[in-house]
Amino acid sequence: MTENDTGLRTRLIDVGVDLVAAEGVQALTLREIARRAGVSHGAPRRHFPTHLELLSAIAQRGFADLGDRVRSTLANGGDPRAQVTELSRTYLEFALGNPGMYELMFRHDLLESGHLGLRGTSLPLFGVLADLVGRIRPGADAGRVAGALWANLHGIAQLWRWGSLQLATGSEDFTPVLETALAAHLGPREGR
Template identity: 55%
Template sequence: MDQEKPLRERLIDVGVDLVLTEGTAAVGLREIARRAGVSHGAPRRYFPTHHALLSAIARRGFEDLAARVGAAIAGTAAPRARLRAIAGVYVGHALERRGMFELMFRHDLLDSTGREDTGQPQLRASTLPLFELLVSLVSRCGVTTDAEVTAAALWANLHGVAQLWAFGSLPLVLGTDGEEYVGRLVDAALDAHLGAAAS
């Protein structure tokens, strides 16, 4: 662990590692303190509640997802191609970083008031930029009525694909765990909400 980092960042690093390797249930202030090599009371200086700690960890997940989305759509102008890239990144992120992905959208576990980071926007607002981008791209794909609802339905569809694949339900019903099927499911979700892509 990088001892040069401020303690708050080191504690979040440990929390991120725990979420990725053992899931949200393994994350506790005492365990993070133990792994960071500090007293069990040290994290309370930065994270007065368990919710605040989980929220700081989830914020890292949103930052990582935003960076991946930005890289995936850089240099891509066509709205449908941008949506396909975002959808692939979203589902890929969910499958690669399952514990983090599950935490990021558990607002029942997170402190969405913004109090966990002075000067930070509410954690719940972290989902808004991606959703607003989806709405904009859906509109540019020709959905003229209820683009917001269509974008929300597409997001829910992609989230469901990710969860059902991770839980093994989709591989079971499809009779395969071939990763190429994930891409086909993503394409089918886009076609379902935007109309079939032109050949």
């Protein structure tokens, strides 16, 4: 692949990332990405033979961004409970601040397609959560507890985006719901 080819591939992904941020997943057509990248509508096929491959490359950027945010959040260390709390907050803030990308990242067809190893990109993030859960709840099946917590976080993000949790809880701050979810999965904080 020449430098120009690499540049075009990167530009197509960049355009897709910008497009999903501005207009959502529904705007991610090959034609629209090509148009905004300033190339013919057939040009993306040189780098991405299928639409799913281009969408996977865009989603991979989302996972990389979320991974960077999680690593930054956890860089200062701290006790595992505080780290899970901060990781959870980072996850929710990412989901709420990047709804189009978040939706794209967890599309089942992309994750199952095997393109670019999206499962391999997402599973290490889950591994971080499971490791922390295992340190908080030794003896528990950390993978299952982390899976239940992740499902809860995913549900909080979705219901918050729809406005349902704000209506149900009467609050404009997701922190109390997050704290309740953490207590349900990790047990109460020591001293409480």
